[in-house]
Amino acid sequence: MEACIIGKKIGMTSLYDASGNLVPVTVVKADPCVVVQRKTVGSDGYSAVQIGAFEARLRKAPQGSKKPKTALKRHGLNAPQAGHFVKAGTGFYKHLKEFRISVEDTVEVGHELTVEQFQPGDTLAVTGTSKGKGFAGVVKRYHFHGADMTHGSMIHRKPQSGGATDPAHVFKGSGRPGRMGGDQVTVRSTKVFRVDTERGLLLLKGAVPGANGEVVTIKRLRAGKGEG
Amino acid sequence: MQVIQELEREQIKPDVPDCGPGDTVRVHVRVSEGGKERVQVFEGTVIARQHGSVRESIIVRKLSHGVGVERTFLLHSPKIDKIEVTRRGLVRRAKLYYLRGKVGKATRIKERRER
Structure with missing residues (x-):
């Protein structure tokens, strides 16, 4: 066995x-x-x-x-x-x-x-x-790169773009916090x-x-x- | 947790010499090359002793042909044949990383004498 x-x-x-x-x-x-x-x-x-x-x-x-x-x-x-x-x-x-x-x-x-x-x-x-x-962001959860911490960047660990505007919806399976x-x-x-x-x-x-x-x-x- | 401590204790050497920062040591390392085994000696000043249990190690620094060389030795490793302490140093800190930026006279360490 x-x-x-x-x-x-x-x-x-x-x-x-x-x-x-x-x-x-x-x-x-x-x-x-x-x-x-x-x-x-x-x-x-x-x-x-x-x-x-x-x-x-x-x-x-x-x-x-x-x-x-x-x-x-x-x-x-x-x-x-x-x-x-x-x-x-x-x-x-x-x-x-x-x-x-x-x-x-x-x-x-x-x-x-x-x-x-x-x-x-x-x-x-x-x-x-x-x-x-727990509830984790996309950098930790999906290894997104994130944005600059400095140089006037006001976005650090956000998911940013969720995809193109044309389909008018977010595709299933795209990385989100959770x-x-x-x-x-x-x-x-x-x-x-x-x-x-x-x-x-x-x-x-x-x-x-x-x-x-x-x-x-x-x-x-x-x-x-x-x-x- | 007790089991882990038992497992570690089995590999801890009972005869590790008391050597700390400032001491000058001769570390005998077993080196195996081409199926043969020989003992290599590394002599220098201990600049740090860190970690605990089986992971306990020392960093030994020496000057080789004018180039600073540092090696980390795991104290409980079977690759270490023996460690001789040739000189005791009198130092006032646990980590002697400041020696890295110094040469010659500035790297002298006072000898500790037992009273």
Whole structure:
């Protein structure tokens, strides 16, 4: 099966590689993920695995509440969500994510996926939610050049012309100020720097989308030749 | 965050000498060229010590054939063989960037003597 895992971005640091160069590294913590559902062409029309990550722990029953939550709901999940895990017979997980896999792959529900799938040097696609930038102008949002700050320029960071006057409207897709960030972003050239099986860590070379603590999904694109 | 500190601690050298601005040091660097490895020595004055943890570095300045040469050395890098402190300097600031504009007598630094 294609190597894939769900992890949490812990943060960035820099570490020395084997040849003594200081390399920027993103640390991703990935607890063992579990296959919760196997989707097949026969049952769902396509082939995929659904993977659960980060165990949802059972919370204590609240004392003396009028409507005590059932044991299932005490995982912080609602009844349909909890029922999905009961049906799978796996543990309860906070995050579910689907990965397309080839039809011939035989993976069973309950199969554990760990960081051991990965090797230093592997090329990955890392998907996360980018940091929210709020309401951003066109210079930041679309890399407009902006105008002079000095020389009597009274326009600095405005969008300026929105297009020709003849069409009498602004074409769709032209750059305007607005909400930026908080989108799903995939980086497709990230290399594995090191795999720490003891602590369940993946050290990736370079940056990864999202703030620290963000959930990232990792999929291998190409296997590396051992050392990164 | 704790994990990051642990990872960094694994690469921090325990025996980095105490060298700061004003000190004269001999830095032994491992250079590999054509598959062979040899040690090159760079001697000069430390004009700055900056950053922390594994990224900690010093800037060493020397005069080579009348031309000022500055090199930055990562203190915890495996490429650094060893660092010898040959002279302690007595200076009153943390960054000695003012040395860049000076030559000859003006670049002298008082020696620090332990009492």
